Amino acid sequence: MMEKMIFGRYVPADSVIHKMDSRSKLIIIFLFVCVIFLANNAVTYALIGIYTFFMLGMSRIPIRFLYGGLKPVLWLVLFTLVLQLFFTKEGALLVSWGPVKIYEEGLKMGIFISLRFFFLILMTSLLTLTTTPIEITDGLETLLNPLKKVKFPVHEMALMMSISLRFIPTLMQETDKIMKAQIARGVEFASGPFKERIKAVIPLLIPLFVSSFKRAEELAIAMEARGYRGGEGRTKYRQLSWHLADSLQLVLLGMLTILLFLLRS
Amino acid sequence: MNKSIVSLKEVSFQYDEQERYALNHVSFDIYEGEWLAIVGHNGSGKSTMAKLLNGLQFPQQGEITVCGMQLNEESIWDIRKKIGMVFQNPDNQFVGTTVQDDVAFGLENNGIPRDEMVQRVEDSLRKVKMDKFLYQEPHHLSGGQKQRVAIAGVLALRPSIIILDEATSMLDPRGREEVLETVRLLKAEKALTVISITHDLEEAAKADRIIVMNKGEVFREGTPEEIFSMDEQLIQLGLDIPFSVKMSKAFRQKGIDVSKHYLSEEELVTELWTSRFSI
Numbered sequence: 001m002m003e004k005m006i007f008g009r010y011v012p013a014d015s016v017i018h019k020m021d022s023r024s025k026l027i028i029i030f031l032f033v034c035v036i037f038l039a040n041n042a043v044t045y046a047l048i049g050i051y052t053f054f055m056l057g058m059s060r061i062p063i064r065f066l067y068g069g070l071k072p073v074l075w076l077v078l079f080t081l082v083l084q085l086f087f088t089k090e091g092a093l094l095v096s097w098g099p100v101k102i103y104e105e106g107l108k109m110g111i112f113i114s115l116r117f118f119f120l121i122l123m124t125s126l127l128t129l130t131t132t133p134i135e136i137t138d139g140l141e142t143l144l145n146p147l148k149k150v151k152f153p154v155h156e157m158a159l160m161m162s163i164s165l166r167f168i169p170t171l172m173q174e175t176d177k178i179m180k181a182q183i184a185r186g187v188e189f190a191s192g193p194f195k196e197r198i199k200a201v202i203p204l205l206i207p208l209f210v211s212s213f214k215r216a217e218e219l220a221i222a223m224e225a226r227g228y229r230g231g232e233g234r235t236k237y238r239q240l241s242w243h244l245a246d247s248l249q250l251v252l253l254g255m256l257t258i259l260l261f262l263l264r265s
Numbered sequence: 266m267n268k269s270i271v272s273l274k275e276v277s278f279q280y281d282e283q284e285r286y287a288l289n290h291v292s293f294d295i296y297e298g299e300w301l302a303i304v305g306h307n308g309s310g311k312s313t314m315a316k317l318l319n320g321l322q323f324p325q326q327g328e329i330t331v332c333g334m335q336l337n338e339e340s341i342w343d344i345r346k347k348i349g350m351v352f353q354n355p356d357n358q359f360v361g362t363t364v365q366d367d368v369a370f371g372l373e374n375n376g377i378p379r380d381e382m383v384q385r386v387e388d389s390l391r392k393v394k395m396d397k398f399l400y401q402e403p404h405h406l407s408g409g410q411k412q413r414v415a416i417a418g419v420l421a422l423r424p425s426i427i428i429l430d431e432a433t434s435m436l437d438p439r440g441r442e443e444v445l446e447t448v449r450l451l452k453a454e455k456a457l458t459v460i461s462i463t464h465d466l467e468e469a470a471k472a473d474r475i476i477v478m479n480k481g482e483v484f485r486e487g488t489p490e491e492i493f494s495m496d497e498q499l500i501q502l503g504l505d506i507p508f509s510v511k512m513s514k515a516f517r518q519k520g521i522d523v524s525k526h527y528l529s530e531e532e533l534v535t536e537l538w539t540s541r542f543s544i
Contacts, residue, residue, distance in 0.1 A: 134362050166362045169404035215357045222358035225319050225350045226418065227342060227374040235376050237369035237386070 009069070009128045016245055017059035017130045022139030024246035028253055029127050035253070036116055038260040045115055047263065051256050052119045061129050069125040077114045077121075084110030137161045138238050155231030163219070171212065178207050270426065270458050271295040271318060276327030278313055287313040288324070289481040295426075300452060300459045302469035305478035306503030311462045314478070315430040318460070319348050332425060346375065349419025353431040355411035359403045364395060367403070368418045375422065389420040392454075393447050409440025413447055420451065427451075429461040433468060445471070466493075467507045470529070477502065509533045 012018070017025075039045045056066070084106055091105035127136070141158035148154050179189060182203050189200050271294070278288040288310045295301050305311040316322045317329060320341030329336040331344045352358045361367030368386045377385070390396040393413040403411060412432055419427060427448065433441040445468065452459050461468060469475050475492045477484040479502050485492060492499070493510045500506070509530045513523045516537075523536055 134366075162362055163360065166359070166403065169402070170356055173404065215354075218352065218354055218357035219360065221316075221321060222350075222352055223360060223370075224321060225345060225352075226360075226371040227345050227422070228370075229342070229374070233376045234373050235379060235382065237366060237373055237379065237382050239379065 010132050011061055011065050011129050013060045013130075015058060015060040015130070017055065017126065019243070019245065020130075020249065021240050021242045021246045022131050022135040023143055023240055024242065024249055025127055025131055026136070026139050026143060028249060029123060031253055031257075032123050033120065035257050035260060036119060038257070038264055039116070040112075041263075041265045043263050044260050045112060047256065047259055048119055049115070051252075052122050055126060056122065059126055059130050061126070065129060066122065066125060069129070070121060073117075073121050077117050080117055081110045081114040084113055133165050134162060134238070137165070138240055142240060155234070159231075167215070170215075171208070174211060175204065175208060178204055267297040267299070269294040270297040270332060271460075272330045274328045274330075276317065276324045276329060278310075278317060278322065278324045280313075286481045288317070290327070291481070291483055292327075293476060293483055293486065295458060295460060297425075297458055298452075298456050299474060300461070300472045302472035302475045303460065303462045303478060304464060304466060304469050304475060304504060305484075306464060309478040309502075310481040311464075311478045312430060313481075315350065315428050315460070315462050318428060319350055320344055346422055347424055348426045348428060349416075349422060349424035350428045350430060351412060351415045351419060351432040353434055355408045355415065355435065356403070358415055359411055362402065363399070364390070364401050364403075364406070364414050365399045367414055368421050371418050371422045385421045386417075389417040390414075392420060392451060393417045407440060408436045409443040412436065412440070412444045416444070416447060416451070424457070426458045426460065429459065429463070431462060431464070434463070434465065441468070464504065466499075466504060470507055470510075477504070 036048060039048050085102055086100065086106070088106035088109050089101070089103055091103045091108070093101060094104055094107060095102040131139075137158050140161075141154055144152070144154045144157075182200075183189065187200050187203055189197065189204075191197075192200075273294075274292050276288055276291045277286055279286050291310075291314070303311045303314060313322065317324055318331065318336075320336055323336075323338075332347045334340045334344055334347075336344055359367050360370045365386050368389060369382055372382045372385060387396065387399075390399065393416050395410060395413050395417060398406065398410070398414075403414075406414070415432075416427070429448065433444050436444065448459060448461075449471075451457060459472075461472065463469055470489045470493070472489060474486065475489055476486045477492060477499070484502065485495065485498075493506055496506050496510065496514065509532070512533060516523045523533065
């Protein structure tokens with residue numbers, strides 16, 4: 001069950017977005033985050049909305065998956081809306097209801113900012129829904145490669161990430177095992193007062209830590225035995241391939257940017 | 266016998282914190298193409314031996330030669346290409362996120378070009394009959410399957426020697442048989458030298474030669490029959506002799522004459538029901 005929480009993010013499907021190079025997706029998301037701030041009127045926001053929903057449509061991700069990812073942040077979006085609504089005191093007064101006063105500018109800002117928030121979340125969840133974590137890691141490693149010149153440990157970071165990803169399910173299984181073993185010895189994880197439940201986590205965490213350290217050491221030995229000696233002179237098995245679709249997507253985003261520049265007030 | 270592929274001369278090793286030598290003036294040769302089992306109870310120095318052969322530890326005294334190369338700081342990378350190791354815990358040696366990534370890991374380390382890597386990954390997975398699991402993630406595999414992937418990872422580097430460091434001790438009987446059968450087939454096909462470090466004498470029984478370690482020294486060396494004939498001594502060393510050997514001994518004590526050399530359980534059963542009709 002816990003596995004699903006993390007790996008359930010990726011939804012396999014046969015779509016243009018799924019087939020895209022993870023590098024282009026990362027670049028697009030990064031640029032999108034910047035470009036979205038160009039929007040400042042109804043037309044430009046509508047444009048960004050169209051773009052976002054166009055991308056979502058192409059990804060062929062069922063709406064319920066998107067909704068699942070959005071649900072926890074939707075409250076935050078609403079909260080932003082409310083906050084803007086009540087605390088921006090500019091423009092014409094629209095509603096005056098006792099101490100609650102809603103101004104025109106407040107309504108506008110509220111809607112714009114929550115829309116911006118909403119689109120950002122949609123686009124970033126699109127990345128994680130259509131790209132496996134390991135693909136994201138590979139993409140990041142290649143994109144950050146120039147940083148090696150300033151001694152930034154790009155290869156090591158990527159390796160750490162991929163090893164963490166590989167061990168998450170293993171550690172989940174182990175946690176499950178330890179939990180059962182401790183329950184058999186009378187530890188209560190699910191009931192009792194809050195303080196007791198926090199205390200019950202200790203007999204779960206300590207064995208988990210001890211075994212993780214042991215795993216790490218054994219893994220290091222195994223890696224060394226298989227000839228691992230850092231990133232130098234290493235070749236890569238996983239390959240990223242940049243297709244026409246990737247370039248076209250970038251062009252599309254470029255066009256959006258130009259339009260935003262032209263239409264913003 | 267064949268020519269020596271690994272040779273140890275007067276090798277001693279001591280872990281930093283310990284007073285006792287983990288290995289004390291050990292000398293022996295391993296010959297090309299043989300299956301050698303190194304047995305001993307916990308702390309006999311058998312696992313230390315595996316680490317020394319691969320340059321994961323260096324001896325304080327003595328000389329180790331692998332494939333004609335003397336083992337030292339400079340030669341370890343070449344030697345590690347010659348020696349593949351499979352460790353005890355199937356999970357803790359699985360580096361890649363999927364089966365194919367894990368097999369490729371060793372190849373990546375050695376800078377093999379990608380086209381050749383793809384070929385080698387496929388070939389070696391086919392050899393261990395795991396080629397249908399190319400994209401599988403490790404937590405969906407059984408222990409035996411993971412160990413076979415580990416063997417494929419080793420195989421892809423085309424080693425001359427495979428060391429099984431208690432590689433079957435965490436597996437269920439079926440997984441154990443799967444792994445040993447795979448190694449047996451590969452050994453026959455590729456003329457590999459296999460060193461299996463184990464405390465399971467059933468596994469050792471199938472080796473060509475056994476070295477018994479005790480307290481950091483070579484206690485005895487010989488064919489499985491020779492080793493099992495010293496049964497009382499083995500038990501004193503904390504090693505249990507295989508069930509079929511115990512049975513044969515009990516039969517002989519009862520005056521039923523069964524052959525002296527080592528028999529597996531099936532062989533013993535066959536001998537009993539084919540040669541006992543005359544009684």
